Amino acid sequence: MSGPVTPADAQLVGAHGTATPPTLEVLESRVGRVGAVKVRRALPRRGRRTVGAWCFADHMGPASVTPERSIDVGPHPHIGLQTVTWLTAGEILHRDSLGSEQVIRPGQLNLMTAGAGVSHSEEASGYRGELEGIQLWVAQPEATRHGAPAFEHHADLPQVDLLGATATVVVGELAGATSPARRDTDHVGLVLAVRAGRASLPLRAEYEHCLVVLDGEVEVDGTVVAPGQLAYLGTGRDELVPATRADATAMLLGGLPFEDDVLMWWNYVGRTTDEIDAAHRSWQADDGRFGRVASPLARISASAPPWAAADRD
Ligand code: MN
DSSP states (O other): OOSOOOHHHHHHHHHHSOSOOOOOEEEEOEEEEETTEEEEEEESBTTBOOBTTEEEEEEEEEEEEOSSSSOOEEEEEEBSEEEEEEEEESOEEEEETTSOEEEEOTTOEEEEEOTTOEEEEEEOOSOOEEEEEEEEEEEOOHHHHTSOOEEEEESOOOEEEEBTEEEEEEESEETTEEOOSOOSSSEEEEEEEEOSEEOBEEOOTTSEEEEEEEESOEEETTEEEOTTEEEEEESOOSEEOOEESSOEEEEEEEESOOSSOOEEETTEEESOHHHHHHHHHHHHHTOSTTOOOOOSSOOOOOOOOHHHHHHHO
């Protein structure tokens, strides 16, 4: 047998131990730079656009930052997504067009919902030292993606003690512990502090999942996964048994496979080129759709989408 593992296949594995092994695809991240900080883009990758509603994952750092030189992303627009920011070291100052001004530190969550349009900046907070974390996007479903923008900061998130690991429930639910963060689709985001040895994490078999290792190495199904890689785990698993030789930190993302094919260009998540064109014209014209960010950094612009350039020829 070959091909994707369905929940029915997974039941066969459980019952007989001889059926199709569960999906494991290790994808290499693409290296880029945001301000003074190296980023490893784990999602989207060719052949893997979404995992549940998760559609973007940038592992930022580790980098050494100063009050003058940090991540320094000037005001820029978003539509149709939530930004999920999580740090393992350092600080970032978030400002947005709703008037939010929020420093984020390790163990905290910044969650911004773009809906029909929001703009924000990510700035040096005055902090000096190591900066590391992950920024993720969650595609919004049809029901909320044309709605109002919003911002939440959560300084206190539930933790679950597992065999061999502690999980922080950033978004969604694990073993009865539910994050207070807004959730527009059925998805989960966990930060796993895995101790040396073998751990066990319950999974929902109807979700697809992936693992992004932030620190150390984690072995899954006999394959070592390291920072700079995303391990796509498919659907149909009800347990993950990561093994490590030393303590490691990883982000486990999952959710029901997303309802639509998403179209992503620059900072926009939509469904059609027309709606992304309209958003981008509004941003470039500064017509008020994306509000204003009280930031000392310059507003970021981008040239027209590639399909728009082709239309003009
Ligand atoms: Mn952004």
